[in-house]
Amino acid sequence: MPPSKNNWLEKLLNFGISEGSANNLNYKQVVNLALALLCVTDAGMMLVFALQQAYWVVGFYAIFMVISLFGFYLHSRHYFSLVKLIVPFSTIVQIVVTSLYFFGPGSDFHWLFVTVAAYAFTAFRPDEKIMRHGVVLLSVMLFTACEVFPVEGVHMSNADQRLTAVLTFLWTLFTLAVVINVVIARLRKVNDYLRVLAEKDELTGLANRRKVLANAVIMYTEAMHYHQPCVFAILDLDHFKRINDTFGHDAGDLVLSEISGVMQSCLNKGDAIGRYGGEEFVAIMGNTTLTEAQQKMDSLRETVENTYITTEKGIVIPVTVSIGLAAISSQTKRYEDVLTLADTALYQAKKTGRNRVIAQQPTF
Known part of the structure; x- marks a missing residue:
């Protein structure tokens, strides 16, 4: 494949994926993408709370960044099933704690549960219905709890919460757009490959x-x-x-x-x-x-x-x-x-x- 400006993205998506993983390639790429987005989110949170000198909160996100990086390692060692479960539950814990105790429900940070639901439908295969529906159901329940729980944010004023609500919406939109783009790009590649197979003579390489x-x-x-x-x-x-x-x-x-x-x-x-x-x-x-x-x-x-x-x-x-x-x-x-x-x-x-x-x- 010729070099392109998106080579870094291809390397990230295919990190730890062996050549014999064609059947699960799309699901594994989604998991790698989710791990990368978690790392970016945790880095951003660490920066925000470091500026506020809330270093114990910085430590909280540092722990989950280490978990995400460890997820890449586990993926490279072919523990895909384990990594696939680590991602949603790590995300869920961070959303609940951040929404209820760091930002407050007024920040709408719990709307990031939408990305967890999207992950469930793109990372779990159709035959993994229990895990897929379980993650979605848990996300809905915890979203509802964050919506009605009367705890105010510890580190955010009302004005900051409104700003965070806008940023949460933008980050959610960005995350969904990236995941959808990756899935659609993979489907296009598969369709192109199938079209070539349908039009190409296998022995000679000419048109059939x-x-x-x-x-x-x-x-x-x-x-x-x-x-x-x-x-x-x-x-x-x-x-x-x-x-x-x-x-x-x-x-x-x-x-x-x-x-x-x-x-x-x-x-x-x-x-x-x-x-x-x-x-x-x-x-x-x-x-x-x-x-x-x-x-x-x-x-x-x-x-x-x-x-x-x-x-x-x-x-x-x-x-x-x-x-x-x-x-x-x-x-x-x-x-x-x-x-x-x-x-x-x-x-x-x-x-x-x-x-x-x-x-x-x-x-x-």
Whole structure:
């Protein structure tokens, strides 16, 4: 992954998470984020009460900062289940004590219980219903107690409590925004990964049949709309069954993988190529005339012919490819018609000796 300004955040979120944690990655990232936010909150509280020279209160928050830092250590040692419980209960104790005895209920500091509820739904899996609902229920009960308990803040005047209420709202809003952003970013990554899996051929790394046909539809539609030339090609590795039978399927997979890279390197950036099935591939060359496509495909054919695949056992496998071409015309009704013509041209290339390029002219 290229360096970015958010690398520090990625390192923080993934601290202590092993590569085999894909299933719980989102939950573990939320726990790391919660630990970091707790550390920031405790540092801020320590600074506030240090300015007031209430050093015993500073010591109170220092203890919980140490607990949060110890949580990072436990997470790095793979005690994730324990850390996941430490975070909400550490937060709950701090909110109750701070709201009732340090700031007072008028500070609205107990509204931070909203973040505890958000944590419960983002850090605990759906199958951990007891812990998830238990933390939420406890938060609701303690929020209610803080709301109605008649204790006044020890270290805050009424004016300071009103200011703290505003700051509490802003910090709650910020915390929720950060957690939601992390969760959504993770979901987007998962969706992108799933989309790539759905569109990519695992063996060759090229587009799979569904994706390359979708590209064919798009490029065909654009070519017809803008009256631009466009050529479809079907490529087939010659005597591929013989390769599998002689050298084994592992060698056949190696040939498909290596030749796929060769094919892709011979095409232009705007061209599309994908695995059509078995040893057959489809290439769509937009804004390309049939003559240009023939030249390009013949160059590709020569490159493949001059490529020798060497197996792990040192066996050298020569490979050739036959290619059928067809261009769209003003009378073309469907992209499938162009593929059919290209397939007919491929059949002729196979029938007349293989390792050649043949173009099929449209017949209307």
